[in-house]
Amino acid sequence: HLGILKARALEIVFVIARAAVEAGANLEEILGFKYQCIQNLSRDDSEETLYYFLIKAFNQLFECIYQNRNIQHTAIFTKAKEYVWKNYSRPVSLKELAGAVGINAYYLSHLFRKEMGTSFLDYLTSVRVSIAKSLLKQSNMSIMDICLEVGYQDPSHFAKIFKKKEGVHPTEY
Secondary structure: OHHHHHHHHHHHHHHHHHHHHHOOOOOOHHHHHHHHHHHHHHHHHOOOHHHHHHHHHHHHHHHHHHHHHHHHHHHHHHHHHHHHHHHOOOOOOHHHHHHHOOHHHHHHHHHHHHHOOOOHHHHHHHHHHHHHHHHHHOOOOOOOHHHHHHOOOOOOHHHHHHHHOOHHHOOOO
């Protein structure tokens, strides 16, 4: 029966819509989508149009989930980067950063590697080296002062990391 197929199709769409909201999709957008689905299903009277309705509905819902997922990751990285730039001068752990952005440390580490193509520690190091380069160019601070300013306690460790990243010792830079 076409009526039963429509009811089951609507159930499937509503389950996916609920999952979309739980994944962070905009509730108002999903409610509007569900209303539109009910309207479309009440007009269609063939299995073929029901099939195309389902494909279109799934595509819209999955796109909504995907777009929102990307927005969430962007928000996570915006917060994470802001936190690192504000706190680069002191020891910052992945666990601390994860707490600051509100997610699990393992998941944050995974996201750094997957979406930024680097580890958290490499990102923190590149921020510190970037600040150090700026200080070396624009100030008369000693290497020791710059080392401490960018979050390193050991000048030889700082010099080693700087040389590894930039190819030259901080004094040569």
